[in-house]
Amino acid sequence: MQTIQTGQCGLCTHFGESHHSDKALVSIITTKQAELSLLDECGHPKHSSLHLKVSPISGCDGFTAAASA
Numbered sequence: 001m002q003t004i005q006t007g008q009c010g011l012c013t014h015f016g017e018s019h020h021s022d023k024a025l026v027s028i029i030t031t032k033q034a035e036l037s038l039l040d041e042c043g044h045p046k047h048s049s050l051h052l053k054v055s056p057i058s059g060c061d062g063f064t065a066a067a068s069a
């Protein structure tokens, strides 16, 4: 497990956006810890059509904090 910082995908509202109530994703937001092997789709409008897959420690300037992050 790795600590996830603000600005990284794991705490972004777009990480796994189509299913962000999944237990694994909620757990990242509440514990700020994630398995680095986890990959999920970025739902950012500029990335979603490309089906970009990111890890919890990835990041970009489109970061938007998840509601409870």
Ligand code: SF4
Binding pocket: 007, 008, 009, 010, 012, 013, 014, 015, 016, 042, 043, 044, 047, 054, 058, 059, 060, 061, 062, 063, 064
């Ligand atoms: S790539 Fe950017 S917009 Fe997508 S989940 Fe990561 S930080 Fe958020």
